[in-house]
Amino acid sequence: MSYLTIGHLYTALHAACASGVARVIEANGEAVAYADLGPDERLQALDDGEIDILVSAWFPQDDAILARGHEVIGSLYHPELNFSALKKAGKGAGWKVGDFTSLLMTEDVRPYVEKMSERYPSLKDLSHDVVTVEDVMPRLQQAETAGECPLVAIWQPHAIFHTDMLEILPNGDLLSGQVQTARLVLRKGLRDEVDEDMLDELSIMMLSNKVMSALDHAVSIDGMGPEEAAESWQRGRLIPR
Template structure:
């Protein structure tokens, strides 16, 4: 039996995205398998044919994945990093760093935060906490309950953005206007092996940060399996249409 293998980073967010992509592939009569990968394993998995379609790729930061002739396809969503605060804190356009008690981020967002610190050295004055993505929601809940006012630098989509806890801060774009796009990567030669209509469907597939945050919440908070979450999204149960 032939099948296509979808590779993805081993997080709830990317597993759910892979399951969403799989539903399109399966609707076109193909069976699907999954491969959990670390960031450093992705290119080798494509080169060696262990993965046919890679879901977890953000461009331009992942341009190196195209070094060996693999092909990008579609535009699933546009990841962003914007400084946020608790909505209850009511921070407006004239916010200052001194109004916050700490700075929360993740390892993936930290390099972009460090660049922002070069332009705004006062950010370095805040105690920094680097959290695992799955720990962010609980830590922010704790901060809210304790009356803390953290400044938050976090990639979205993320489960926390499916809640109404956070508000983006004006002037807080840490990507400095550089758009990131989540795209599929087809291993070299795959286009000649599969149905063109299926690739056309994948090329126009759109998830959005809102949908991805809902999927991440469904898996990481509500405890759904990635496939169950993808089906719930497809049936309009995660986000009212």
């Protein structure tokens, strides 16, 4: 039996997504191997043929991949980036920056926050609490217990959006209406080596932010392995159907 190597970022979210994609590939008679990659390793891994499929790249954020001749297919989910707040804080409509005690975000969100500062100059007055993706949940649980009121800027999907801790704030879209799409990237020449029906199935595969947040929660919070989480989702156990 032949096998395909799936490359993905070394986070619970991307590992779970890769396992979900792998289930489609395995159902078509191919074995799967996995490669954990850093953000700057993905393109080189595709160029060198170390991976066959990248799961996933976000476009237009990762448009540089398009210039290297690799094929992009599918539309797995649409990452969103909005300001949000702890639901217990009760901010909602009519919020203003001065309502918050700090700005909690991940490092990859910083450029979007800086751009939003042109619209909300008072963002520069908030102390920035920059955390890893993995630390978002415990940090916000700590803030909730302490009665703090951080303004939150993190990508969705994320495990915390599988809980009811946060509410999305109106008029807080940090992407300014731009649509991001998580897609699969096939290394150059792969289409000629694999079954066309399998690629057709991958092209129409849809996960959604809701499913991805549930998968992330299953892996990073509930302690499931990525493959176990993907199977649980496929059997309808993560999200009632």
